[in-house]
Amino acid sequence: MEPVYRLTISCPDRVGIVAKVGQFFSGHGGWIVEANHYSDPVSGHFFMRHCIRVNSLPFGLEELKAQFAPIAEEFGMDWQVNDSGAPKKVILMASKESHCLVDLLHRWHSKELHCDIPCVISNHDTLRSLVEWHGIPFFHVPVDPANKAEHFARVNAIVEEHKADTIVLARYMQIIPPELCSRYHGQVINIHHSFLPSFVGAKPYHQAAERGVKLIGATCHYVTPELDAGPIIDQDVIRISHNDTVDDMVRLGKDVEKMVLARGVRSHLEDRVLLHGNKTIVF
Amino acid sequence: MEPVYRLTISCPDRVGIVAKVGQFFSGHGGWIVEANHYSDPVSGHFFMRHCIRVNSLPFGLEELKAQFAPIAEEFGMDWQVNDSGAPKKVILMASKESHCLVDLLHRWHSKELHCDIPCVISNHDTLRSLVEWHGIPFFHVPVDPANKAEHFARVNAIVEEHKADTIVLARYMQIIPPELCSRYHGQVINIHHSFLPSFVGAKPYHQAAERGVKLIGATCHYVTPELDAGPIIDQDVIRISHNDTVDDMVRLGKDVEKMVLARGVRSHLEDRVLLHGNKTIVF
């Protein structure tokens, strides 16, 4: 895949944004290979994502940023531009359950997911061998009710040390403290094993069985201080019947969890997810 | 379709139920064309539905009931047996929205749904012409906050007068009073325009937009005194995106609502739904 710059923009909607941005790029010979726009009729906000061939522009990323800055200022844009050739650094966190971790590692290993994975952190040592087979360092950082602060200090240190820009909670099962949520706002992705907002918190499949629902689901979302209430990136469901026990739900749900998490992570890695308050625009 | 007797049974599980029932029918030459069983490992309860060709048995429905009663007693069965040739009497209730009503009427008119529809009741006169085109009587029973008791007394009178055994709330939008829920326990079917238990009550699509979910759904359930909390018969969802406004959700949701309601009603009409506390077994 030819490298592209990915420009994402959000700003108040008005006449001339598309023209101005289009003109900027075409004036420099920039070849746009992908373009998405969304005007929110409720908030009057405008969102945009453009991919421009790196090789079509006469300058590099820093110069692009410098040249684009005045336009951004004119329109009051929140904006970002990334080089698809500079993959994000993603730290995976897991507990004992392996399905989401195996899935993400395999997608990375087979070059389906373009990112660096500097390390995996887990509160159990169970998945060490699996992770290390992939040539990825594994940090076992135990946690118990008494040492939570210590645990998360250590997690935070590892994240900073590896200069990670994304943390994926691949069924990590611990509640992230608010200060960590805030520090990495829009960078911590979780998979919750229910179709949110139903069945927040612990044991969602037990809750689902209790209520007698006919579909179970999974939700990939950014983590915020309020439990399971952050901006949703993706969701999906699978049909169950009276015949499925909680154990069956756990098994069937795994397939939905890993698919939804992988799709959400992929969208995030490709800068397709724009935040808008507690919602997402996913191009 | 050849007429069949539909026997549904629920009782504590133990050895010999299937054999006893099987023996009973084969002893009389009864030809079983459909058989479903479910043993609930949690409650230790057993559920069964059999369809037996009417013409293969040497006796009619009343005699079948009489002969089967001792077996039912021996095993402590809750049981029912119906003749597929004697369609249920279903009263439809609607408000102004036509999509669910049109859908059900068309399925009935094209002989996809086997039931009698003695009348349609609505708190508005909007859909009269549509209903009457189908040759079905239409009762306009207005309702306002001041006359609810009167309204439901009239509804109840119409239901009793027509000896209905099922009431389908095809987007009727009024809360059924508890005594009516109790009187027609397991006989009143509602369609709620959300994936329950999310978004109970009013304006579920607005709630969905507020939360930023990526799927919207509909739930067909039996009505109980607690709002939107009755046993679920069927559910389904449809994918939406940031691009869909509440109006889009309303439009897209209609297709899910009518499909889920039609499937739920069909299952009910064919005696496929067995109640188990606040859950359903749907064979």
Place this chain on the structure above:
Amino acid sequence: MEPVYRLTISCPDRVGIVAKVGQFFSGHGGWIVEANHYSDPVSGHFFMRHCIRVNSLPFGLEELKAQFAPIAEEFGMDWQVNDSGAPKKVILMASKESHCLVDLLHRWHSKELHCDIPCVISNHDTLRSLVEWHGIPFFHVPVDPANKAEHFARVNAIVEEHKADTIVLARYMQIIPPELCSRYHGQVINIHHSFLPSFVGAKPYHQAAERGVKLIGATCHYVTPELDAGPIIDQDVIRISHNDTVDDMVRLGKDVEKMVLARGVRSHLEDRVLLHGNKTIVF
């Protein structure tokens, strides 16, 4: 909904298209509320759809066309611009089966589908009363193997007389002659009751039963001289099991057919479907 001009463009891809079009509209104060782009990496072709608020431009449709023409010529564009306030004229054709026709008529009647329906044509008289209840003229144009030429001459005359720009075959079940396909290229929409390219031609559900597939489907496509081989607009499937007879498939398939047809027709009416050889871009 505020009226918009819908501009669709296809042309060879190159630098500057988006900028030029954007500049054109912003130069006239045009407010773009929806914008879609697609660059086909295989053919090097570029496709675009823009919706611009009618009230934001200082001129009407004809002047817009005149002013835009030079740009279109410069880039070698195939292009169209329509006013969303001027609904398309759609003639529905049906046979005896009512499910697709009822569905489309209901969506039109409840203002979900924005179009005019000048008349319905059928080779049977079965659905007359249903159509006429909607206040739409019904033409019964019988057909038999001996009078096909005559039949289609009459159909063609009705289409021309009503200045229809779209013909929807809502389970019409007759093969359209090649000259009619060519005359109305990209304007005749059919629903085929299989997941094409499987089960072309007659009795697809029988073919599906024969092969033992586990999903059945429906395909909405533009009609071309080659049977069931035209550009696909939309498709969907539904799960079946060994338990479903051909009659069950026919019943279950109806729901998929009408949903897929309605979605395809809606996309067509909103100028979201661009033809690219035998494929479609659906924005």
Place this chain on the structure above:
Amino acid sequence: MEPVYRLTISCPDRVGIVAKVGQFFSGHGGWIVEANHYSDPVSGHFFMRHCIRVNSLPFGLEELKAQFAPIAEEFGMDWQVNDSGAPKKVILMASKESHCLVDLLHRWHSKELHCDIPCVISNHDTLRSLVEWHGIPFFHVPVDPANKAEHFARVNAIVEEHKADTIVLARYMQIIPPELCSRYHGQVINIHHSFLPSFVGAKPYHQAAERGVKLIGATCHYVTPELDAGPIIDQDVIRISHNDTVDDMVRLGKDVEKMVLARGVRSHLEDRVLLHGNKTIVF
């Protein structure tokens, strides 16, 4: 999970089968925990699957077979009975693509799939390390157009040596010779990366792109001498758009392939798949 005997039966339908089988088990105190029946109205054939608790019966598998044989003979049954505690021996065959293999190995490793995997055979050495990490022997049996007979003789020898009763082609990409298909009739499971019968043979995603379909799929089926034409166990699809290149289809398709293959293999391992000519009954 408590061990059960799984009895599967197919025979001409007639009165008394269910009763006779039920009586047999209840007479010996046999506790039926799962029961499925299907009467095919077209062929007049009857299919049944029962799970009976091992511990509820006074005898073992061999004695059960001996006692049941007279009943089987009376009704002309094709029948099988297996002990769920004696897992099947499954040999996996793969080529270079890892997604299906990784998925199956992970499900086996996490005890989701109950079977023994005596070895993996591949015509490439690519996946050796992955397989061996799981503690499973890996046989690299190269193949080229000149040595096909030799290759399959070696494959056959390995299968016989390990007394495998199931062979799963996890994207093995070689055509199995007819004599091997016949020898292991109903025991060789393949995943084909299209929604069969569309796109038989090589490069189905290229065929799908060529035709412009809006859904792509995968089919899990038993292998027979005719290419991609054996009895279908399971199928599924995923939505694509004009925006998806063949590479995107390959990527998206992988998720469907591995899910469908895993479901099909699971059904097979649990004796849920009964063959009926070129079709399957999947209980």
